[in-house]
Every structure is written in structure tokens, then in C-alpha cells.
Amino acid sequence: MSEALLETKELSKTFNIGKGKSLKAVSDVSLTLNKGETLAIVGESGCGKSTLARLLLRLEQATSGGIEFDGNDISEISGAVEKQWRRNVQMVFQDPYTSLNPRMIAHDAIREPLDNYAEGTKQERNQKAHDLLHRVGLNVDFGQRYPHELSGGQCQRLGIARALALNPKVLVADEPVSALDVSIQAQVLNLMMDLQADLGISIVFVSHDLSVVRHISDRVIVMYLGRIVEEGPADIVLDTPSHPYTKALLDSVPIDHPSKRRSKTLLSGEVASPLNPPSGCAFRTRCPVATDQCAQTIPKLRSVGPKVSAACILLESK
Amino acid sequence: MNTSQTVPRQHVQRSRMVDFRRFLSEFTDGRVEKSAVLILIAALLISVIAPMVYHSYSDINPLDRMKPPSADHFFGTDHLGRDVFERTMVGTRNSLIIGFSVAIATTIIGCILGLVSGFISFGDKIIMRLMDGFMAIPNVLLAIALVALMGSSLLTIIIAISVPEIPRMARIVRSVVVSLKEMPFIDAAVTMGTPQWKILLRHLLPNTVGALSVQATATCASAIMTEAILSFLGAGTPPNIPSWGGIIAESRVFFQIAPWAIGFPGLMLSLLVLSVNILGDRLREVLDPRVARRRS
Amino acid sequence: MSVNKKILEVKGLNIRFGSAAAAPTVEDLSFDLRAGETLCLVGESGSGKSISALSLLGLLPESAHATADQFMFDGVEIDPKDTKSLKALRGEGVAMIFQDPMSSLNPAFTIGYQMIEAIRLAPNISKQEARQKAIHYLELVRIADAAKRMDGYPHQLSGGMRQRVMIAMALSRNPKVLIADEPTTALDVTIQAQILALIDDIKTELGTAVLFITHDLGVVAETADRVAVMYAGRMVEAGQVAEVFDNPQHAYTVGLMRASPRTAARQRRLNDIPGSVPELRDRPLGCTFAPRCAFMTPACQELGAEKTVQVGTHLSRCIRRDELGTLLGETHV
Numbered sequence: 021m022s023e024a025l026l027e028t029k030e031l032s033k034t035f036n037i038g039k040g041k042s043l044k045a046v047s048d049v050s051l052t053l054n055k056g057e058t059l060a061i062v063g064e065s066g067c068g069k070s071t072l073a074r075l076l077l078r079l080e081q082a083t084s085g086g087i088e089f090d091g092n093d094i095s096e097i098s099g100a101v102e103k104q105w106r107r108n109v110q111m112v113f114q115d116p117y118t119s120l121n122p123r124m125i126a127h128d129a130i131r132e133p134l135d136n137y138a139e140g141t142k143q144e145r146n147q148k149a150h151d152l153l154h155r156v157g158l159n160v161d162f163g164q165r166y167p168h169e170l171s172g173g174q175c176q177r178l179g180i181a182r183a184l185a186l187n188p189k190v191l192v193a194d195e196p197v198s199a200l201d202v203s204i205q206a207q208v209l210n211l212m213m214d215l216q217a218d219l220g221i222s223i224v225f226v227s228h229d230l231s232v233v234r235h236i237s238d239r240v241i242v243m244y245l246g247r248i249v250e251e252g253p254a255d256i257v258l259d260t261p262s263h264p265y266t267k268a269l270l271d272s273v274p275i276d277h278p279s280k281r282r283s284k285t286l287l288s289g290e291v292a293s294p295l296n297p298p299s300g301c302a303f304r305t306r307c308p309v310a311t312d313q314c315a316q317t318i319p320k321l322r323s324v325g326p327k328v329s330a331a332c333i334l335l336e337s338k
Numbered sequence: 339m340n341t342s343q344t345v346p347r348q349h350v351q352r353s354r355m356v357d358f359r360r361f362l363s364e365f366t367d368g369r370v371e372k373s374a375v376l377i378l379i380a381a382l383l384i385s386v387i388a389p390m391v392y393h394s395y396s397d398i399n400p401l402d403r404m405k406p407p408s409a410d411h412f413f414g415t416d417h418l419g420r421d422v423f424e425r426t427m428v429g430t431r432n433s434l435i436i437g438f439s440v441a442i443a444t445t446i447i448g449c450i451l452g453l454v455s456g457f458i459s460f461g462d463k464i465i466m467r468l469m470d471g472f473m474a475i476p477n478v479l480l481a482i483a484l485v486a487l488m489g490s491s492l493l494t495i496i497i498a499i500s501v502p503e504i505p506r507m508a509r510i511v512r513s514v515v516v517s518l519k520e521m522p523f524i525d526a527a528v529t530m531g532t533p534q535w536k537i538l539l540r541h542l543l544p545n546t547v548g549a550l551s552v553q554a555t556a557t558c559a560s561a562i563m564t565e566a567i568l569s570f571l572g573a574g575t576p577p578n579i580p581s582w583g584g585i586i587a588e589s590r591v592f593f594q595i596a597p598w599a600i601g602f603p604g605l606m607l608s609l610l611v612l613s614v615n616i617l618g619d620r621l622r623e624v625l626d627p628r629v630a631r632r633r634s
Numbered sequence: 635m636s637v638n639k640k641i642l643e644v645k646g647l648n649i650r651f652g653s654a655a656a657a658p659t660v661e662d663l664s665f666d667l668r669a670g671e672t673l674c675l676v677g678e679s680g681s682g683k684s685i686s687a688l689s690l691l692g693l694l695p696e697s698a699h700a701t702a703d704q705f706m707f708d709g710v711e712i713d714p715k716d717t718k719s720l721k722a723l724r725g726e727g728v729a730m731i732f733q734d735p736m737s738s739l740n741p742a743f744t745i746g747y748q749m750i751e752a753i754r755l756a757p758n759i760s761k762q763e764a765r766q767k768a769i770h771y772l773e774l775v776r777i778a779d780a781a782k783r784m785d786g787y788p789h790q791l792s793g794g795m796r797q798r799v800m801i802a803m804a805l806s807r808n809p810k811v812l813i814a815d816e817p818t819t820a821l822d823v824t825i826q827a828q829i830l831a832l833i834d835d836i837k838t839e840l841g842t843a844v845l846f847i848t849h850d851l852g853v854v855a856e857t858a859d860r861v862a863v864m865y866a867g868r869m870v871e872a873g874q875v876a877e878v879f880d881n882p883q884h885a886y887t888v889g890l891m892r893a894s895p896r897t898a899a900r901q902r903r904l905n906d907i908p909g910s911v912p913e914l915r916d917r918p919l920g921c922t923f924a925p926r927c928a929f930m931t932p933a934c935q936e937l938g939a940e941k942t943v944q945v946g947t948h949l950s951r952c953i954r955r956d957e958l959g960t961l962l963g964e965t966h967v
Contacts, residue, residue, distance in 0.1 A: 064822035077529050106531045119522040123544040132540075133530035171910050179526075186530065201678035202849060206893035206906035213903065228822065231852070235895035235904070255900065272827035274852025276896040278875045281856065286831060287824045290792050 024088075025222050026053040026076065026109070026190055031085035033071055043294050045071040047246040048085070050321075053190065058216065058223040060237035060254065062230060062269075066291050068246040073194045073226045077111055078102070090189075107137060110183035112212075114195035116175030120167040126153065126178050127163035133185040152181040156211060173204035180211065184219075192224045197232060209236060230273045234258045242266045245294055245302040248321055252328030263330040265303045301332070309334060365624050374613035374620075381610055385431035388424075395424040395580055404596040414598035416589050425580040426603045432581040433562045433610065436496060440561035443500045445554045448507025449546070455508065456515030457538055466512070469505035477502040477564055482573040490576045495568060499561050510553050514546045548622045555618025559611040566607055582607050641810050641843045642667040642690070642728075646703030647714070649682070649689055654699045657914055660686050661867045662942075667811060670837055672844040674854045674875070676890070677864035680911045683847050686864075687813045690845075691728055692720025708810060725755060729804035733816040735796035739788040745772075745799055746784030753806045771802040775832060794825035801832065805840070812836070815847045830857055851894055855879065860947075863887045866911055866922040868940065873948035883950035883958060886923045921951065929954055929961050 033046040046068040053059050061069045074080045076087065078094070086095045094105055113119035120129055130149040139145055153163055156177040167175055176196065183191055193212070197205040213236060216223060227233050233240060233254065240257045242250040242265065250263040261267045268287045275281065289306050292298050298305050304314040311334070319331040366372050399419030407414045413422035455465035481498035488494045518524065519542070527537050568574040569583030570590075577584065582603040589599035649660040660682040667673050675683040689700045692714075700714040707727055712719050732738050740748060749768035753759060759767075765784070772780035775798040788796060797817055804812055814833060818826035834857055837844050846857060854861050854875065862872040863886065871884035882888045892898065892905035909926045912918065920939035924930045931954065933939060939953050952958065 064824060074525075077525075079525050079528060103531050106529060109529070111526065111529045113522045113526065115522060119526050121523045121527075121541050121545070123547075124540075132527070132532060136531040136533070136536075173910060182526070182530065201911075202851070202890055203678060203893045203907035204910065206895070206904035207908070209895065210903050210906055230823070231894070231896040235898060235900055268824060272823040274826075274830075274850065274856045274896075276852060276855060276894070277879050278855045278858070279879075284827060284831070286827055290794055290825060291822075 023055045024052045025055045025090060026224075027051070027088045028076070029086045029088070031072070031075060031087065032083050033068075033075055033080060034083045037295075041295060044246055044297070045294065046075065046082075049243075049246075049248055050085075051241060051248070051251070053222050053224060055189075055222055056216070056220045057238040058225055058236055060225045060227060060233040060240045061243060062227055062233050062240060063243035064228060064269075064291055066245070066294060067243040068294075069226045069228075069243050070194055072243070073111075073192050073224065076190075076224060077109055077192055078106075103136075107133075107186040108188055109190040109192060110186060110188040112176075112179055112183050112191060112193040112196045115199055116172050116179055117167055119179050120175060122167055124166075125163065126158070126165055126167070126170070129167075129178065130163075130182050130185055133182065137186065139186075148185070152185055153178075155184070155215075156181040157207075171204075172200055173207060176200060176204075176208050177211065180208075180215070184215065187219075188221065190222045190224065192226070194226045195228065196225075198227065198229060205232070212236070230258065230270060242269070245292065245297055247302065247318075248331065249303065250328070250330040251321065252325070256325070256328055262324045262328060262335055263332050264307050264309055264334075266330075268306075268308070361624055365620060370616060371620050374616040377609055377613040378617065381430055381434060381613075384427050385434045388427035389431060392424040392428055395421060395428050396578065397421075404592060404599070406596075407598055413602040414596060416585070416596065416599040417592050422585065422599050422602055425585055426582065426606055429580040429582045429585060429603065430606070430610075432492075432575055432579060433565060433607070435492065436499065436565045437558040437562040437610075437614070439496045440499045440503060441554045441558035443496065444503040444507045444557050445550060447500075448504045448553075449511050449543075449550065451504070451508040452511025453515055453538055453542065453546075456512040457519065457534075457542065462512075465508070469508050472501055473505040475502050478567060478571065478573070481564075481568050482571070485573045490574070492575055495565060495575055498568075499564050503557050503561070507550075507553055507557065510549050511546050514549050515542050518542055518545055547625050551621040551625055552618050555614050555621065559614040559618075562607065562611055562614070638668040638670050638841075640666050640706075641669050641708055642845075643704065643706040644690070644702060645705075646701075647686065647689065647705070648701050649685055649694065650699045651695075651697050654701075657917065659698075659867055659914060660689075663864075663869055665862055665869070665872065667843045667845055669810065669843050670841040671859040672834075672837055672846050672857050674846045674848060674858035674861045675864060676848055676851065676854055676861060678849055678890075678911060680866065681864040682867040683864050684815055687730070687815055687845060687847055689714060690720075690811075690813065691724050691730055692717045693724075693730075726807065727809060728811045728813060729807055729809035730813040730815065731797070731800045731804050731817050733819050735793065735800045735820075736788060738800055739796060741788050744785050744787055745791075749784070749799075749803055749806060752803050756807070767806060768802075771806045772799070774805065774836075775799075775802045777802070792825075793821050794828060797821065797829055798832070801829075801836070805836065805842075809842065811843045811845060813845045813847070816849070817846075818853065819849070826853075833857065851890060852896060863890070866917060867914075868922055868951060869942075869949075870923065870951045871949065877948050881948075881959070883948060883955040884923075884952040885927045885929050885954070885958065888958065888962060889926075889928075921953070929958070 028049055028051050030048045030050055031046060032048055035043045035045055037043050049072060061072060063069050071080065075082050082095060086093055088094065089105065089108065097105060127149050130152050131145050134145040134148060150160060153160055158174060158177050162170060162174065170178065197208050200208060209232065215221065225233065225237055237254045240252065240254045241248050242263065244265050250257055250266045257266060258270065261270055271284055285308065287306050292302060292305050300315040300317055301319050304310040313333060319333045321329045321331045324330045324335045366375055397420065402415050402419040404417055405411055405415045411421050411423060413426060416422055451465055455462045477499055480501060481495060484494050484498045524537060524541060527541055565574060565581065566583030569581045570587040574583055575581050585603045586600045589596060593600060643666040645664045647660060647663040648658045650656045650658050663686055665673065677683045688694050694700060702714045705712050705714050707723055712723065746768060750761065750764040753764040753767050768784060769780045772783060777783055777795065777798055791799065818829050821829060830853065833844060836842055848854060858875040860873065861875050861878050862869050863884065865886045871878060871882065871887045878887065882891060889907040893907055895904060898904050907926050912922065918925055918935060919937055920935045924934040933953060940951055942949055942951050
């Protein structure tokens with residue numbers, strides 16, 4: 021279970037946004053995705069979770085740091101080696117519509133990855149596309165439809181079928197259900213859990229929705245302004261959070277029953293600008309327990325409990 | 339379920355047939371569109387048949403000068419006694435050839451330049467500055483210069499009208515490609531190992547068709563107009579072949595005495611340009627699967 | 635429970651698109667709204683919740699026809715087809731905030747300019763007074779440095795701040811009813827919590843009636859006094875928030891609750907609702923939810939199964955509402 025499949029080492033990504041300014045979207049992120057597990061990356065908008073997902077997919081080139089897949093360094097690969105590697109890691113997108121070519125019918129969309137790797141004969145590829153539609157619970161007739169002729173949930177199923185076509189080892193899902201209605205969201209989450217159980221894929225699940233994350237993931241990484249602030253098993257991190265940011269985030273999540281209403285300790289203010297991040301701990305400007313010391317050094321991620329690490333100088337090291 | 343082996347392919351083919359039939363029926367949907375299609379078909383037929391039927395369009399007949407429309411001369415005669423109807427009919431070919439050639443040439447060249455410059459950021463700056471340069475050349479001046487240099491011919495005119503139109507097409511295609519490049523489905527194609535050329539041809543090009551068809555038809559219409567202007571200025575096609583612009587130019591002095599000599603070719607010009615523009619808009623709607631579906 | 639005055643009373647609201655004979659997009663919608671209370675309209679996309687709210691403001695598109703058996707605002711009867719009186723209502727009685735605050739603000743003008751313009755729509759207010767009022771309302775929605783913010787442009791504000799400005803602008807007309815259409819959907823959770831708390835405070839401080847439209851049951855649990863669940867153009871269940879959560883009386887409400895990962899056990903399959911919301915033209919006879927319902931009986935698809943039955947404050951359109959409790963017990967995984 022705990023065999024590392026995808027690992028990053030102090031991965032950073034800086035975007036140059038002109039006028040000599042630069043934006044550090046991801047800073048020194050080291051993470052490990054084990055075989056068959058679901059790793060969730062959570063945080064608010066601007067925390068760098070989507071950029072991190074794109075780095076894992078090599079849609080962006082990291083500024084510094086390394087990525088290893090199955091023990092091989094993949095941060096510098098290109099050409100045929102990169103193409104062969106790509107089939108291992110596939111993506112599911114947030115917007116089910118814009119992630120599909122509006123002028124390509126569903127069947128062709130699923131066949132495209134198979135065509136790219138010349139998998140079997142044309143006949144076999146058609147058959148596989150057909151099977152994949154069936155696998156994700158889409159009516160086979162939908163293969164002849166254009167994306168705009170499908171509902172959001174159906175498009176997302178199609179996107180998942182396409183991502184599965186190459187039998188990947190890792191699925192990177194960037195907010196795959198946040199654009200869907202609740203009942204459809206449940207269908208897609210069930211589908212993803214079923215597929216994982218059947219195929220043993222590892223999933224990187226990027227989301228801002230803590231209830232969804234709690235439900236689906238084995239481990240959780242909480243990010244704030246490009247850095248990991250807490251990491252650990254989902255049940256521990258989400259039930260007994262260590263970092264003050266994780267605590268605040270969990271406290272903001274709407275309750276599930278009106279009887280649980282209580283006065284909340286709301287976080288004041290909003291996420292600081294990544295163009296001009298605060299010195300020391302980036303969260304200190306909103307942190308209810310921040311001290312002067314927090315402005316001095318950037319806190320390192322360290323173990324604060326069984327399997328849990330957090331980046332806060334106020335927490336005792338364990 | 340056991341027969342599913344062959345099901346998918348049949349489906350694909352059948353749906354494309356249906357698509358084509360739907361395309362035709364939707365394309366000619368509506369009274370205005372029907373008229374436009376009829377006018378264009380008529381113009382095409384005329385341009386093929388007229389030069390075969392009419393041979394006396396250049397015959398000067400001093401006795402029949404500036405006669406109003408009659409049973410002998412449907413559109414009347416001009417100041418040299420030539421039949422305006424025959425000249426106008428024969429002139430159709432010129433306008434159509436130039437309109438379509440310019441549209442096709444600018445679409446192909448502009449599309450390639452736009453795709454390359456929008457997709458490969460390396461060539462972008464060079465191509466776009468070059469396009470700015472071309473765009474600065476007024477087409478009428480270029481035509482006069484080219485005619486002076488290479489002699490008056492159909493090809494010269496087509497080149498002269500195309501050169502300043504190409505940058506427009508290239509810019510439009512480029513801007514569409516640049517915005518499409520940011521779409522998640524392009525990222526999706528990259529992650530599933532689609533090679534660059536295939537991304538260009540299968541994902542980007544088909545999605546530029548809407549913008550392309552509008553620009554191509556607009557170019558076609560404006561080329562027909564420009565040709566008329568050039569002929570009017572005397573820098574058009576050789577005078578032995580009648581063209582609408584030429585007819586109008588020759589008869590403009592006698593406008594008050596023989597209005598028919600410019601009225602009829604002018605009317606033909608307007609009708610053709612209007613039809614092409616109407617069909618251009620229609621084409622864009624019909625080619626967009628989203629719009630097509632909504633209408634049905 | 636609430637003795638407050640009824641501000642808004644709608645009975646038998648129907649909204650049709652195209653012609654007056656078309657199938658209704660919103661059918662037989664009845665609800666009332668009291669001062670100082672929050673009514674949540676919950677539903678998925680296509681349920682008709684937003685279009686119903688727009689009809690209250692006379693903001694329906696040209697092609698829409700709204701009819702109602704009764705439409706009372708603050709004790710005065712209003713014709714839902716009379717756009718003129720609805721416009722007057724919009725000016726004084728009802729204000730609305732939207733999901734995307736950026737598109738509701740004009741990017742070319744300062745916050746202050748837009749607020750002053752809105753306030754000065756009311757007669758006899760000088761520019762100076764309007765400015766004071768604008769600052770007052772910006773402070774009311776807890777914007778720090780309100781006077782300074784007045785000179786800022788919308789793009790200089792974050793999403794949460796823009797939504798605060800929208801709320802301030804809505805409140806500046808002293809509305810009796812505030813309609814909030816998914817006001818927190820585009821915001822991060824920590825900011826959502828701030829905005830929800832703010833709307834709650836406004837309700838208690840100013841006694842404004844809030845009609846809160848959302849798809850998120852969590853938001854309902856957090857803010858609602860009463861809740862109305864909509865599905866495919868019909869209100870399928872309504873009641874006090876506690877009674878609806880404790881004792882849901884419509885299979886769709888139950889489905890929504892159980893589909894939410896919030897209430898489900900970790901890493902177990904969620905109880906999803908199969909299928910999707912029917913298109914307008916495909917709406918079935920009887921109960922619109924029947925084709926997706928786990929407890930459907932033949933009677934559910936007969937005309938009359940969609941009738942509303944009210945017990946106390948609790949209203950439902952499910953013919954098996956009394957059996958639901960036992961049925962749910964049987965299927966619990």
C-alpha cells in the first residue's frame with residue numbers, strides 16, 4: 021500500500037508576470053503519492069493547488085525541484101520518453117464542457133488517446149472506446165453526441181472515460197465535481213471510487229471542498245499561498261487538525277444539520293497577495309494565534325503527531 | 339451486445355451523412371437565405387454559360403447608342419452602342435473568379451500564417467510585424483503598381499487584392515488560436531500524448547472554422563467590390579474582357595442620359611455582394627454544432 | 635414560531651417561456667416571507683429557483699410569462715405581469731444580490747460613484763447626503779476604510795469584498811426583502827463563512843426578510859429559518875428548517891441529503907440519485923421526481939400524485955410521505 025509512485029522534492033514554480041515581477045505559485049513542495057491511494061490537495065483559491073496539479077502532469081515545467089515517477093526522475097524528460105511517460109498520468113478537469121473539444125463527438129474523444137499510442141487495430145480501438153463509455157455508465161448511443169448535447173455530469177463521465185483509455189497509474193483530478201449538482205456530484209464521486217477499487221489507480225484529488233475531500237481521500241495536503249501547511253492521514257487531519265489554518269478552514273465549512281449551529285471564530289481578512297507574501301509564515305496575517313516570532317522565519321514542515329506534519333512554529337515537534 | 343463489434347463505425351458514418359443532410363437543409367432555411375443561394379447559383383451558371391452564348395458583347399454599333407432597355411437590348415445599350423445585358427452577363431465571370439480566388443487564397447495563406455504564429459510563439463512576433471507591414475499597403479495603390487509592373491491580367495489583380503487581405507485573415511485566426519490554446523481541452527490533448535501537429539489540425543483548426551467562414555465570405559464580397567473599383571479606375575482587368583466595374587466606369591460620363599448602363603451592372607454587383615455576405619453569416623451558424631442543434 | 639409580519643406572499647406562481655400556453659417552467663409555487671427571517675430556496679440547476687426570484691423583481695426575460703393567483707407585497711396586491719409596479723417594487727421594496735459580484739458592478743466606475751448613483755435614484759437626496767449614506771452602508775457590511783474604498787474600482791477588490799459592496803448597495807435602498815441568489819457559490823469557504831455571518835447579522839439588525847437561493851444544503855443548515863426544496867419547477871417540500879432536516883417528507887429531499895458527502899460515511903459509496911433532472915418537455919405526469927425515485931410506486935406517476943399536502947408548517951408533494959421514515963430505515967446501508 022505504501023509504495024511510492026509519484027514523488028516531488030522541493031518543487032517550486034515561479035511565474036514571471038512582466039515588469040520584473042514574479043509570482044511564486046508553488047514553493048518547496050515535497051509530496052509522495054503511494055500506489056492505490058487517494059491524495060487530496062486542499063486549499064483556497066490562489067493557494068497553488070492547481071499549479072501543483074499541472075506540475076505533476078508536466079503541463080508546466082517546474083522552476084526548481086524534482087519529480088520522480090516509479091523511481092525515475094521525470095523532471096527533464098522530453099520527446100518520445102515524455103510521450104511514453106504521459107500515458108501513466110492522466111487528468112480529469114473541473115469544467116466538463118471546456119475540457120472537451122466542442123467539435124468532436126464523444127466516441128472520437130475517447131479514441132484519441134488510443135490513436136495516439138496506436139493501441140491495437142482500429143477495430144479494437146473502436147471497441148475499447150465503446151467499452152469505456154459503458155464502463156463509466158454512459159449509454160453507448162452517447163458516443164455519437166457532441167459535448168454540448170450531453171449534460172454536465174455526462175460530460176464529466178466522458179472526461180473520465182477518456183482519462184482511463186490509456187490505463188494510467190495516476191489520475192490527477194482538478195476539482196472534478198465542483199461544477200456539478202449535488203446529486204450528479206455523488207454519481208461522479210461514486211464512479212471515481214469504484215474505478216479506483218477496480219483498477220487500483222492512484223488519485224491526486226485537488227479540491228476546495230473539505231466534505232468531498234474527507235469522503236474520498238486517504239491522505240490530505242493542506243496548502244496556503246504555495247506552501248504545504250499540514251499533511252497527514254485524512255481522518256486525523258480533518259478531525260483533529262493541528263495547523264491553525266486547517267482549523268480555521270474546517271471551522272468555515274457549513275454544518276450538516278441546523279442543530280449544530282454555533283458561533284464560529286471566523287478568519288478575518290482574506291488570503292494575502294502571492295505577489296507580495298508576508299514575511300515568515302504566510303498565514304500569520306490572518307492567524308488568530310500569531311506571535312511576533314511568526315514574522316521571522318518561514319516555518320518548516322515537521323512531524324507534529326503520528327504520521328502528521330505541520331508547518332507552524334507554535335506547534336510542538338513530535 | 340454481441341454485435342457491438344461493428345456497431346461503432348456504422349454509427350459514425352451514418353451520423354456524418356445525417357449531418358450533411360441537416361447542413362444542407364439548415365443552410366437554405368429561411369426566405370432570405372434561399373434567395374441568396376438562388377442568386378449565387380444563377381451567377382455561377384451565368385458565368386459559365388454567358389461567354390459561350392454571347393460573342394457580340396464588344397461589337398460597336400453607333401446607330402444603337404444609348405438606347406433604353408427594350409426587347410432587343412434587355413439592359414439597353416451604352417455610348418458605343420454595345421449591349422449592356424451581354425456585357426454584364428459576360429462580366430459576371432470576372433467578378434466571380436476574382437471574388438472566389440481571393441477568398442480561397444487569403445483563407446489558405448492567412449490560415450497557415452495565423453495557425454503558425456498563434457500556436458508556435460517563436461514565429462509570432464516576426465509574422466505579426468510582417469502582417470502589419472502588408473496591412474499598411476492600400477490595395478488600390480498596390481494594384482496600380484503591380485499592373486504597371488507586370489501588365490494587366492487576372493492574376494495580377496488577384497495578387498494585388500489578396501496581399502492586403504491576408505493579414506486580416508491571419509490576425510483573426512491567430513487571435514482565435516491564442517484563446518483556444520488556453521482551453522482545458524488542449525491541455526487534455528497534451529496529457530493524452532497528442533502530437534503538436536495533430537493538436538493543430540484536430541483541435542485548433544476545426545474550432546476556427548466559424549471565424550474563418552465569416553472572414554472568407556467577407557473577403558470574397560470585398561474582393562468583388564475592389565475589382566469593380568480597380569476596373570473603374572482603369573487598373574483592372576484588360577479592357578477586352580468586360581467587367582462590372584469597367585462597364586460602370588465607361589458609362590459614368592453619360593449617367594444622366596443612359597442611367598441603365600451603370601444601373602444594371604451596379605445592381606448585379608450589389609445583389610451578388612449582399613448574397614455572399616448573407617450566406618457567410620449563415621455558414622458560420624450552420625457550421626457551429628452548438629448553434630445548429632439549438633435551431634433544430 | 636415567528637409572529638413577524640408577512641412581507642411577501644406568493645400563491646400559485648406559474649412561469650412559462652415562449653407562449654402563455656407552453657409547459658410551465660415554474661409551476662404552482664407558493665410561499666411567504668416574514669420580516670427578519672431567512673427562507674432558503676434549495677434546488678439543483680433547472681429547478682426554477684433563480685427564475686422564480688427574478689420574477690419577483692420583474693426581471694424575467696421578454697419571452698417569459700408569469701402569472702400568480704396572489705402576489706402580495708407588504709399588504710398590497712401586485713400583478714406579476716405589471717412590470718411597472720414591479721419596477722417600483724425593485725426600487726423600494728426588494729433588492730437582489732447575485733452569484734458573480736464582478737458582473738454586477740460596472741468596471742469603469744468607482745465603487746463610490748456606483749453607490750451614490752444607486753442611492754440618488756430615490757428623490758430628494760443631495761450628493762453629499764448620498765455619499766454619507768454610501769459610507770455608512772459600506773461600514774455596515776464591515777468594509778474597513780470605507781471612505782477610502784469609495785474611490786476604488788471593482789477590480790481592485792477581492793471577490794469577498796465585491797460581494798460586500800453588492801450587499802451594501804442592495805441595503806442602501808432600505809429594502810424589506812433581500813434576495814440572495816447563490817451569493818457565496820463563487821467564494822472560498824472562509825470568505826463564504828464571513829458573508830453568511832454578515833447576511834445573518836443584517837437580518838437580525840435591520841429586520842430584513844431574506845430569500846436565500848442555494849444548491850448547498852450545508853448553507854441551508856447554516857442560515858435558514860425556513861426552507862423550500864424545489865425540483866424541476868415545483869416546490870416539493872417546505873417547512874421549518876429543523877423539521878425538514880429531522881424528518882424530511884419528500885424522497886427528493888432525502889436523496890439530496892444522502893447524496894451529500896457531508897453526511898455520508900467516509901469512503902463508502904454515496905447514495906447518489908440516478909439519472910438527471912428531466913428536460914422541461916420530458917417532465918412526467920404526477921410526481922416529477924418519480925422516475926429517479928427509489929420508492930416510486932405506480933400511483934406516483936398518475937395525475938394527482940403531485941398534490942401538495944400541508945401538516946402544520948410542513949408541506950410536501952410526496953404521496954408516500956408517511957411511509958418514508960420506514961422505507962428509509964429499510965434501505966439504510
